[in-house]
Amino acid sequence: MASELIVIFVGAALINNVVLMQFLGICPLLGVSRTLSMAKGMGAAVIFVMAISSMVTWGLQHYVLEPMSIEYMQTVAFILVIATLVQFVEMVMLRYSPALYRALGVYLPLITTNCAIMGVALLNIRDNYGFIETVSHAVGSGLGFILAIILFAGIRERLERADVPAPMRGTPIALVVAALLSMAFMGFAGFGVADMFGL
Amino acid sequence: MVQAALTLMVLGLLFGLGLAYASRVLAVKQDERIEAIEERLPGANCGACGFAGCTSFSEALVEGDAQVKACTVSGSDVLASIAEILGEDIDLSGEREVAVIRCRGTEEAAKVRFRYEGIADCAAAAQVGGGHKACEYGCLGQGSCVEVCPFDAIEMGPDGVPVVDEARCTGCGNCVEACPRDIIAVLPENRQVFLLCMAELGPREARQICTNACLGCGLCARRCPQDAIVMENDLPVFDFEKCDGCGTCVEVCPADSLRRSAVWGNDDEAAG
Numbered sequence: 001m002a003s004e005l006i007v008i009f010v011g012a013a014l015i016n017n018v019v020l021m022q023f024l025g026i027c028p029l030l031g032v033s034r035t036l037s038m039a040k041g042m043g044a045a046v047i048f049v050m051a052i053s054s055m056v057t058w059g060l061q062h063y064v065l066e067p068m069s070i071e072y073m074q075t076v077a078f079i080l081v082i083a084t085l086v087q088f089v090e091m092v093m094l095r096y097s098p099a100l101y102r103a104l105g106v107y108l109p110l111i112t113t114n115c116a117i118m119g120v121a122l123l124n125i126r127d128n129y130g131f132i133e134t135v136s137h138a139v140g141s142g143l144g145f146i147l148a149i150i151l152f153a154g155i156r157e158r159l160e161r162a163d164v165p166a167p168m169r170g171t172p173i174a175l176v177v178a179a180l181l182s183m184a185f186m187g188f189a190g191f192g193v194a195d196m197f198g199l
Numbered sequence: 200m201v202q203a204a205l206t207l208m209v210l211g212l213l214f215g216l217g218l219a220y221a222s223r224v225l226a227v228k229q230d231e232r233i234e235a236i237e238e239r240l241p242g243a244n245c246g247a248c249g250f251a252g253c254t255s256f257s258e259a260l261v262e263g264d265a266q267v268k269a270c271t272v273s274g275s276d277v278l279a280s281i282a283e284i285l286g287e288d289i290d291l292s293g294e295r296e297v298a299v300i301r302c303r304g305t306e307e308a309a310k311v312r313f314r315y316e317g318i319a320d321c322a323a324a325a326q327v328g329g330g331h332k333a334c335e336y337g338c339l340g341q342g343s344c345v346e347v348c349p350f351d352a353i354e355m356g357p358d359g360v361p362v363v364d365e366a367r368c369t370g371c372g373n374c375v376e377a378c379p380r381d382i383i384a385v386l387p388e389n390r391q392v393f394l395l396c397m398a399e400l401g402p403r404e405a406r407q408i409c410t411n412a413c414l415g416c417g418l419c420a421r422r423c424p425q426d427a428i429v430m431e432n433d434l435p436v437f438d439f440e441k442c443d444g445c446g447t448c449v450e451v452c453p454a455d456s457l458r459r460s461a462v463w464g465n466d467d468e469a470a471g
Contacts, residue, residue, distance in 0.1 A: 060210075064206070064210070068202060068203075068206055070202065070203040070206060072203075073203050073206070073207060076207060077207060077210060080207070080210060080211060080214060081214070084214040084217070084218060087218055088217070088218060088221055091218075091221050091222055091225045092221075092225060094225070094227055095225040095226075095227055098227075105251075106251075166329040166335070167326075167327075167328045167329045169326070169329075170322075170325075170326050171326055172326065
């Protein structure tokens, strides 16, 4: 059981990295990665919402949608859950941790439209994960997102000072960097996590 | 079908009620001065004060993290009433600032390297091959400054370069940020002379790409009776402490790259 969880966790974070291998959550990757501090804020908010929304949507799927056999309403219902959760998390943070609320700022509401959150919630169901596996997968994916966005932001900060040819400045070079990062992560493909840890 | 719709409605209702309840339980007590100040602020959320909007500006004011005067949009009576709420005294003297478009690279004057047919947005245009204008300092004419102006104070002129309505401009500086080429600057309205070109180019290059470009010839610097002008990177730099607004530089400029402000006898010919 434990070994399976580690496989799911490492698989989600590295081998099937949400951003660089599954191409989910590209918008925040490009939009909120200009500075390292912004990337950290966005990453923290995403992993938080991703973990909670995965748990809630798992419950919704297995205890509401399936018993009533309306699984086809999955997408609508999940969006409802994610939007509500983001609002709720915002309120809780404002009340109990205004400092964190201010640090995350506008990135918190932006998560509502982050497709990585929705994607992970749907993958949990597609892969028939149990509750614990779902949590492991969600946290792993969240860490993968943080890893990708922080790596990307770090490179972009250095790019600001690099001598990039004029026509490639800005978005073009950012896209090239994203592609190179994604290729680097392809190196993990086919990696046997179980062998790696001797499980 | 009916069942699915009903279930979703119930779910939505539950979530909605939950949020409504949560917002009441988790409500944060706000300083009532914040609301009072916000009511007096213009509500344009232009960001000139450096905060995300009028709400966060009022919060910062109450916390003492901001200056009342940072709001360039409100008139002096509004600022005074806000200062009163905060129990502060403020000195409201100071010059009004307006946005100045420092490019005259109109469609007629400026050479174009290729035809740009992308999104009507200056930042996007600047990223396509370094911009379609031959001048890498020039206005791209896509009107991003017009878009972001919360006060409708900028209009796209008929010749492809924006024009500022100085009566409406509040000096909030949104256009300065929107311009990818740093052509727009917020400057004191009554400044003696405005330089209307940003091209750091020598005479030959400048002539080739734009007939309205500053040639960097330095005639203004040589003729200035007050020695208030020095040439840096082929552009004149003014020392407004020394300048007495005589207007010699404007008269001698062979490229008409300088303009006097209204107070200093602008005859409106060089405007735009």
